[in-house]
Amino acid sequence: MVLHKFGEKLYSGLVGTMTLHLQEMAKTIEAAQGNLFLEELNRKWNDHNKALQMIRDILMYMDRTFIPSNRKTPVHELGLNLWRDNVIHSSKIQTRLLDTLLELIQKERTGEIINRGLMRNIIKMLMDLGSSVYQEDFEKHFLEVSADFYRAESQDFIECCDCGDYLKKAERRLNEEIERVSLYLDSKSETKITNVVEKEMIASHMLRLVHMDNSGLVNMLIDDKYEDLGRMYNLFRRVPNGLPTIRDVMTSHLRETGKQLVTDAEKLKDPVEFVQCLLNEKDKYDKIINLAFSNDKTFQNALNSSFEYFINLNPRSPEFISLFVDEKLRKGLKGVSEEDVETILDKVMMLFRYLQEKDVFEKYYKQHLAKRLLSGKTVSDDAERSLIVKLKTECGYQFTSKLEGMFTDMKTSQDTMQGFYAAYAAELGDSPTLVVQVLTTGSWPTQPSITCNLPAEMSALCEKFRSYYLGTHTGRRLSWQTNMGTADLKAIFGKGQKHELNVSTYQMCVLMLFNSADRLSYKEIEQATEIPSSDLRRCLQSLACVKGKNVLRKEPMSKDIGEEDAFFVNDKFASKFYKVKIGTVVAQKESEPEKQETRQRVEEDRKPQIEAAIVRIMKSRRVLDHNNIIAEVTKQLQSRFLANPGEIKKRIESLIERDFLERDSSDRRLYRYLA
Amino acid sequence: MLCLATGKAASKELERIDQLFFSYANNSSGLIDPEGIESFCSDLEVDHTDVRILMLAWKMQAEKQGYFTLDEWRRGLRALRADTIVKLKKALPDLDKEVRRPSTFEDFYTYAFQYCLTEEKQKSIDIESICVLLDLVLGSRFGPQVDYLVQYLKTQTDYKVINMDQWKGFYRFCTEISFPDLSNYDPDSAWPWILDNFVDWMRAKQG
Numbered sequence: 033m034v035l036h037k038f039g040e041k042l043y044s045g046l047v048g049t050m051t052l053h054l055q056e057m058a059k060t061i062e063a064a065q066g067n068l069f070l071e072e073l074n075r076k077w078n079d080h081n082k083a084l085q086m087i088r089d090i091l092m093y094m095d096r097t098f099i100p101s102n103r104k105t106p107v108h109e110l111g112l113n114l115w116r117d118n119v120i121h122s123s124k125i126q127t128r129l130l131d132t133l134l135e136l137i138q139k140e141r142t143g144e145i146i147n148r149g150l151m152r153n154i155i156k157m158l159m160d161l162g163s164s165v166y167q168e169d170f171e172k173h174f175l176e177v178s179a180d181f182y183r184a185e186s187q188d189f190i191e192c193c194d195c196g197d198y199l200k201k202a203e204r205r206l207n208e209e210i211e212r213v214s215l216y217l218d219s220k221s222e223t224k225i226t227n228v229v230e231k232e233m234i235a236s237h238m239l240r241l242v243h244m245d246n247s248g249l250v251n252m253l254i255d256d257k258y259e260d261l262g263r264m265y266n267l268f269r270r271v272p273n274g275l276p277t278i279r280d281v282m283t284s285h286l287r288e289t290g291k292q293l294v295t296d297a298e299k300l301k302d303p304v305e306f307v308q309c310l311l312n313e314k315d316k317y318d319k320i321i322n323l324a325f326s327n328d329k330t331f332q333n334a335l336n337s338s339f340e341y342f343i344n345l346n347p348r349s350p351e352f353i354s355l356f357v358d359e360k361l362r363k364g365l366k367g368v369s370e371e372d373v374e375t376i377l378d379k380v381m382m383l384f385r386y387l388q389e390k391d392v393f394e395k396y397y398k399q400h401l402a403k404r405l406l407s408g409k410t411v412s413d414d415a416e417r418s419l420i421v422k423l424k425t426e427c428g429y430q431f432t433s434k435l436e437g438m439f440t441d442m443k444t445s446q447d448t449m450q451g452f453y454a455a456y457a458a459e460l461g462d463s464p465t466l467v468v469q470v471l472t473t474g475s476w477p478t479q480p481s482i483t484c485n486l487p488a489e490m491s492a493l494c495e496k497f498r499s500y501y502l503g504t505h506t507g508r509r510l511s512w513q514t515n516m517g518t519a520d521l522k523a524i525f526g527k528g529q530k531h532e533l534n535v536s537t538y539q540m541c542v543l544m545l546f547n548s549a550d551r552l553s554y555k556e557i558e559q560a561t562e563i564p565s566s567d568l569r570r571c572l573q574s575l576a577c578v579k580g581k582n583v584l585r586k587e588p589m590s591k592d593i594g595e596e597d598a599f600f601v602n603d604k605f606a607s608k609f610y611k612v613k614i615g616t617v618v619a620q621k622e623s624e625p626e627k628q629e630t631r632q633r634v635e636e637d638r639k640p641q642i643e644a645a646i647v648r649i650m651k652s653r654r655v656l657d658h659n660n661i662i663a664e665v666t667k668q669l670q671s672r673f674l675a676n677p678g679e680i681k682k683r684i685e686s687l688i689e690r691d692f693l694e695r696d697s698s699d700r701r702l703y704r705y706l707a
Numbered sequence: 708m709l710c711l712a713t714g715k716a717a718s719k720e721l722e723r724i725d726q727l728f729f730s731y732a733n734n735s736s737g738l739i740d741p742e743g744i745e746s747f748c749s750d751l752e753v754d755h756t757d758v759r760i761l762m763l764a765w766k767m768q769a770e771k772q773g774y775f776t777l778d779e780w781r782r783g784l785r786a787l788r789a790d791t792i793v794k795l796k797k798a799l800p801d802l803d804k805e806v807r808r809p810s811t812f813e814d815f816y817t818y819a820f821q822y823c824l825t826e827e828k829q830k831s832i833d834i835e836s837i838c839v840l841l842d843l844v845l846g847s848r849f850g851p852q853v854d855y856l857v858q859y860l861k862t863q864t865d866y867k868v869i870n871m872d873q874w875k876g877f878y879r880f881c882t883e884i885s886f887p888d889l890s891n892y893d894p895d896s897a898w899p900w901i902l903d904n905f906v907d908w909m910r911a912k913q914g
Contacts, residue, residue, distance in 0.1 A: 658897035681900045688872045689830060695872060700879060701897045 039098035046091070050111065054080070054118035062124045070132060073125075074153050077115070084111035116161045120169065129154075133170060134177050137212070141181065152216035159218055171221055175228055178209075182232035190237050194247035196260040202233040203263055226270070235271040242281050249281045253320065261324035275330070283334045286317065290342030294349065303348075304364075307356035311379050314339065340386040344674075350393035351627075353383050358400040361416060362409045373415050381422050388674040392634050394431060397423075399477045401435060405442050406469060406516055427671060437475035445469040452500050459496075466493045470501065470510070483512045484537075484563045487544040514538065515567065523583065526603025533583060534613040538563050538571045543583070546601050554597045569593045574614055580607060581614045638673060642683045645669055647692060650705035658684075658701045721781070723790035728780045739775040750792050751799075758843050759799055762806050765818045772825050807848075813878070819844050820874045831868035834860050841877065849881040859905050866901055873899045887913070 057076050064072035088095060088107045095107050105113065119125060133154065136146045158166040182205070189198050206229050213222040234241075241264075242249045252260050268274030293299060293313065299306045317335050325331045343349045357380055365373050387393055404410040417439070424432040449467060453460070486494060498510055517537035521544075524530050535543065541561045545552055552560075558568055572593045576584040585602040586593075645668045650656060656664075661684065662677050669675045684703065687693045696702035731743035739747065748755040767783030769775055787802065789795040806815045819840060823832050832840070838857045846853050856877065860869075876899040884892050887909065894903050 659895065678900060678903070681897075681903075684897075685870075685872060685899055689870045695875075695897070703897075 039094060039102070042091070042094055043098065043102075043104055046087070046107070047110065047114070050087075050114050051118060054114055055122075058119045058122045058125060061119065062122070069128065070150055070154055073119075073129070074150060074157075076119070077153075077157050080111070080115055084108060087111070112161055116165060120158075120161065120165070126169065130169060130173055134173065137174070138177075138181070140212070141208070148215050155216050155218070163218075166218055171218070171224070174221075175224055178225060179228050179232055182229055183236075186233045186237060189233075190240060195241050195244040195249075196247060196252070196257065196263075198237075198241060199260060199263045199267060202229070202267060205229055205233060206267070230267075230270045234267050234274065238268065238271065238274060238277055242277055249278060250285050253282060253285060256316065256320065258320065258323040261320060262326075265325050265328075275328070278325075279331060279334050282331070283338050286335065286338040287341055289313070290338060291345055294342050294346040300346075300348070303352035303355040304359045306352050307380075307383065310339075310343065310383060314379070314382065336386070339383075340388075343383065343386045344388045347389075348627075350387050350389050351396045353380060353387070354393055354396035354400050356380065357397070357419065358404065361404060361411055361419075363411065365411050365415055370414070373412065374418065377415065377419050377422060380419075381426065384423075385426065388670075389634075390427060390431075390671065391637065391673045392630075395477070395630055395634055395637075398435060398438075401438060402477050405438060407518065431672075434475045437472055441471050441475065442469065448501065451504070452497060455500060456496060460493075463493060464489060466490070466497060468494075468497055468501075471513070481513060481515045482562070482564060484514045484541055484561050486512075486514065486537075487541060490540075490544075514541075525583075525601070525605045529606065530610070531605075531607060532611045534611060535575075536571065536614075538567055539575055539614060542568075542571060542575065546584075546599075550600060552599050554593065554595050554599070557599065572597075572599065576602075578614075581612060583612075583614070634673075635679075638675070638679070639683060641669060641672070642675055642680055643687060645675075646680070646683060646687060647705075650693060650703065651707075654705050655696070655702055657699075658703070661703060720790045721785070724781055724784045725777070727784070727790065727792070728775075728777055732777075737777070739780065741773040744773065744775070751796060753799075756843075758847075759803065761819060761822070761843065762802050762815070764822060765806070765815050766802060768818075769822070772822055816844055816878050817871075817875065820871055831870040832874075833868050834866065837869045837874070845878065845881060849886075852881045852886050855887070855909060856905065859908050863901075863904065863908070865904065869901075873901050876902055 057080065061069070061072050061076055084107070088111075091107055098104070099106055104110075120129065133151070136151060140146050155166070155170070158170055185205075186202070189201055193201065206226060209225045209229055210222060213219060213225060217225075249261075249264065251257075252264070264278060265275070268278055290313065293309055294306075299309060314335075321327060321331045321335060346352075357377075360376060360380075365376070368376075384390070384393060401416075404416075410416055420432050420435055420439075423435070445468065448470060452468075485491075494512065501510060502508060514537045519535055519537055519540035521533045521535060521540060522530070523533050523543075533543070538561070541563065542557055545557060545560055549556075554568075554572070557572070558565065561568070563571065572584070572586075573591075574581065576582055576586040576593075576599060577591055582602055583605050585600045587598045587600070642665060645665045646661065649661060649664050649668070662680050665680050666675050666677075684693065688695065688703075691706055693703045694706055696704060728739065731739045731747045733740045733743060744760075745755055748757075748760060753759055763783060764775075766786055767775060767779040769779045769783075784790065784795070787795065787798040789798045805811060820832065823836060823840060824830070838860055841853050841857060860866075866873075880898070880902055889906055889909060892898075892906050894906065
């Protein structure tokens with residue numbers, strides 16, 4: 033027919049016939065009752081598809097020649113269009129189809145089982161008819177209905193569920209929708225429907241969820257609810273501003289608890305416990321971020337900045353961290369494996385990094401290290417050195433050079449003592465054993481102190497050592513720090529009890545006096561020993577007033593030492609141990625005046641550092657304005673301490689006075705470097 | 708002729724200026740010393756602590772407090788066109804005006820500080836003297852500022868002496884800062900630290 037120029041007739045005949053046929057089909061479909069409606073529609077659609085294929089094969093010639101040259105719709109597409117217009121868009125089918133589909137989905141959402149295969153076929157049909165048919169006739173309505181559904185449902189949930197349960201439900205719904213798409217919807221619908229769920233179930237209730245009483249984010253953090261937290265993280269990540277919301281609440285909670293921790297008067301009584309609490313807190317949040325927040329960098333940063341914030345709220349943090357290390361290195365690490373030691377030290381270093389006043393830490397660390405080394409109390413030389421190396425990598429050579437100097441002194445002193453005894457072995461015979469530690473002035477945190485009078489046998493020995501040492505090291509000066517040493521004494525009491533007493537040098541001086549006297553008054557002791565009175569009082573107190581360690585007896589009996597008191601050897605002294613260690617009454621933590629003194633020393637030490645920084649900066653910049661110089665100095669020094677702007681200003685003024693800098697004559701804010 | 712005449716007049720003037728100098732100078736040192744200055748002041752009918760004597764010293768660029776050298780004396784009196792006490796008396800009001808001109812005042816103000824540095828390598832002046840000096844040079848122009856500043860300086864304990872930088876800061880403070888409300892004082896700009904403290908003190912006082 034095409035060959036005989038009847039192409040037009042054939043084509044319009046096809047359209048007419050098919051239209052009529054499809055209208056008939058539509059009527060049958062309309063007539064289908066209830067549940068059979070979709071099945072009927074599906075069957076007719078399959079029939080139509082088969083028919084359409086046959087028609088296309090029969091009319092292939094027309095399809096190839098007449099249609100392209102006359103710009104008509106190809107047969108297959110024509111068949112689909114006619115199906116769409118006559119069946120799907122027929123007034124009685126269009127809404128019924130949509131309602132049926134939505135109703136089935138609603139049923140499935142409420143837990144009923146539906147014929148998913150049939151659903152998939154029908155949806156596939158809509159997709160075959162063109163993406164616009166799928167979107168207009170189904171998807172658009174589907175999303176609207178879903179939004180309504182989830183809005184209502186989330187409202188119900190939030191009224192009656194706690195935060196954790198709510199999140200579980202939201203997660204399940206989200207997964208259901210994703211599954212639905214994969215089972216019978218167009219895969220392009222996935223992001224659209226998940227967006228609806230996210231918006232209705234998460235974004236709209238985000239703040240309420242996070243702050244929910246007794247079950248919100250703060251409670252999850254307190255109770256380490258890793259699963260719930262992880263769920264919250266994964267769900268909130270899907271919505272705008274979700275993660276910042278979690279992060280902000282976490283940060284402010286962390287800051288608040290941290291602040292309470294570092295200002296808790298009870299905690300301040302025990303520095304070791306204080307630092308342990310900080311470490312526990314850090315561990316807790318590290319674990320949360322690791323397990324629940326997928327090690328999110330922004331969360332780690334929030335954690336770090338929170339710690340930095342509250343650790344520095346307490347000016348004693350540097351001291352306490354050093355005390356913590358001290359405790360660990362003195363006894364806490366006994367019997368702990370090398371690896372565990374490293375772990376603990378690494379944790380301490382992490383706290384150290386948060387400190388703004390690193391120089392204060394250094395000061396205390398030096399004091400505590402000195403005590404450890406001199407009393408021989410350090411548990412592990414390796415651990416000590418390992419920590420020094422860590423401090424060095426963190427803060428540079430300058431920071432640790434003096435600490436390392438202390439170790440060198442200890443080693444050198446050992447060698448010196450060996451040399452001394454090798455040289456004098458014969459001469460010394462059975463005189464007491466003297467151990468001297470030669471400390472380099474400047475490396476050690478020693479305070480100048482008055483040398484007390486040593487017992488005759490000791491001072492003779494000390495003189496021998498002095499001449500030996502100065503003989504090998506000319507040009508040096510030795511002074512005895514009798515306030516720092518210790519001694520082991522063998523003592524025999526009234527009924528023949530033998531004990532070895534471990535005492536301080538001062539205590540030894542006092543006790544040795546009783547070798548030649550039965551009764552000594554406070555004044556006599558003071559005169560004989562010349563120990564500074566505050567030290568002497570403490571020393572006598574620990575010898576006469578501590579139960580179980582009272583090798584001396586005092587009249588009158590009382591807790592305090594008076595100028596008029598008299599002292600005797602306590603013949604009735606008894607102890608179940610052979611070795612008795614007599615401590616000195618000293619506070620481990622610094623006392624208030626000591627603290628002030630340390631603080632003052634720190635401030636004094638900072639001055640030259642600030643000035644050096646100013647000069648360095650001005651030397652290279654020549655001219656700089658006030659605000660920039662403050663900013664640059666602060667930046668240069670922040671690895672050691674936080675310089676106070678007022679102090680920087682004072683240092684600038686001091687440099688002006690000493691003609692290192694001048695103020696610009698017209699612009700007061702500008703400083704010039706004077707070479 | 709005219710040239711010669713003026714030259715002659717000038718040499719006459721110089722002669723009289725020198726005569727006046729030697730009438731006050733100490734014979735052995737060849738300087739006008741504190742004693743000479745005292746009789747000079749009484750002839751001038753001006754107290755020796757009067758700001759006008761400081762102005763004269765500035766005009767002479769006198770180096771050492773309490774002494775005038777011949778060179779300084781000549782420099783000052785020739786500039787003032789005065790070779791007698793009477794002419795000098797008449798020149799004082801003009802000198803006063805000259806000093807108070809803003810372009811010259813800062814120089815005079817700086818000079819006043821340096822003039823008080825009597826010892827070798829001295830760089831700062833004790834609080835007591837600074838208070839007197841402040842009142843002398845700034846008192847008439849910035850009465851309220853000077854009163855409070857002096858009161859503050861005498862009560863504070865951070866500083867025992869004042870250096871040039873702080874001294875200059877005081878003058879700038881008086882000229883630039885609205886007083887007594889201090890509304891345009893910015894502690895973040897480079898005011899000497901002592902002025903930050905002064906402002907804090909003022910604000911605490913004002914409640």
